[in-house]
Amino acid sequence: MTRRIGGIRPALLAGCLLLAGLTVAGCSSGKASVPTDWSIFWRSIFQPDGLILSGLWLTVSIAVISQTLGLILGILAALGRMAKAWPLRAVAGIYIWLFRGTPLLVQIMLVYFGLPAVGLYDFPTFTIPGINVAVPNAVQAGIVALSLNEGAYMAEIVRAGILSIDPGQTEAAKSLGMTYGQTMRRIVLPQAARVIIPPLGNEFNNMLKTTSLLVVIGVRELFVIFSYKNTTGSTSLQPFALFLACAVWYLMLTTIWGFIQARIERRFGRGAAGAVEEEGFLSRVFGSRGSSGSTVEGR
């Protein structure tokens, strides 16, 4: 046993004291240079201008598109990893290894600046037909990078989901004459979905926030808009009001998603014993839902 002071280990005590000291020192280091203008905060929330709305729209669209593509990639990579043919296993394995093993920030830079620089791929000028909205190169690159990265993470989630299904299900499907494709599509994946969806929701929650990394290639999503406001015009040099408002916007997005996720999970609980469980408002929002642990920097 280590010797304790008042029941606390000396090292822990020293650490706490140091932390407390630093906090006090930080607080007392003088008045803020520019007083916080709270009207900027409230207006950013309740009367968002066109810039904020466009940023919000871009964040949500990029997140939805990237998550969808990531899910598709993830299913393909998961099936690849479990394939009988070794080349498929190798390709899927290398893909997952590369994209989980390198920082997302680096991947974004590589895709946007790296690929065109060596002439491997040039992002074309792309206009969505029908509504005539141009998609900037940076947005395209951002979606590509986020999807590829997400696919590598989803692959492991999908694989775990598939492995969780009783092999008897595959055998029953086979015995009825179903092919591999039919068995996967009709029997295994719909059941695996129930296992995949909670972590998928977690991934999308992450995705909504991770889009802010696209700041490095100048995609004008929510975070970039608030950073821009902090440097220009009447709202300049109001970092506390602006970034607090920015945080609130992200919080709203993830909260709304939490409710949508709950509905989806209920829908996919069909037929499973004990799968239909109502979750209260509080536990839904503050979540006893196993945190993902993967932070933005962690990617």
Next chain:
Amino acid sequence: MAGNLLGAIGGVPLPETDVVVDARDVNKWFGRLHVLKDVSLQVKRQETVVVIGPSGSGKTTFIRCVNHLEKIQSGRIFVNGHLIGYRESSGGKLVEDKEKNIARQRQEIGMVFQRFNLFPHMTAIGNISEAPIQVRGVAREEAEETARALLERVGLAAKAGSYPAQLSGGQQQRVAIARALAMKPALMLFDEPTSALDPEMIGEVLEVMKELAREGMTMIVVSHEMGFAREVANRVVMMDEGQVIEEGSPDQVFSAPAQERTQAFLSKIL
């Protein structure tokens, strides 16, 4: 529970050959474990064969080879005259067949599992109509109509919309039998269909199987239900340590077994 099971699906095609299952010198290894040793077995059209034997004797492995859920290392298994799971190369060696061909062969072979293996995300109707729709390309309404008729014949008309989790074990197994029948198979395999059931539910499943046997379905049944074997089996096959050690009529095998190992086994389960 009376009624005409096969009538519900418009009858099954009569097997093309007199010998529906023809297994010749089948050998299988799990790693170094030799689980099937030169197993040969013939099942004739409309015959019900019950396979008995201690656990680990290879009886379940054997019927899983019949629809190629397990690979074999040597020997041949023919169902309806077709080699199952393999093509013979020019050198006479076994080469595993294409997945699509194997799937097609399995359409003719129904299987009922010990643990039912119903699809939990589908209702009883959905379970039964799934393969006819997906595999045979039957129209949904027609497949569901057939499924309803089958459910009625196995005594579960009221459970059409129930999910497997809402059914008892015996009910699930009856749905599983209906699911296999919906593909109009020429042969039915039963892998210990009552072993996972509570005693009071065994009867209802055996009733359906007896009815099926009486209507002339060709069946291989791995089971220790002696009452069932006595009543409907044309032949009883005793397996031990990966070999068929004895076969004959139920009377012969149960009352006057020729092999000592059969006597010893029967004395434990009767």
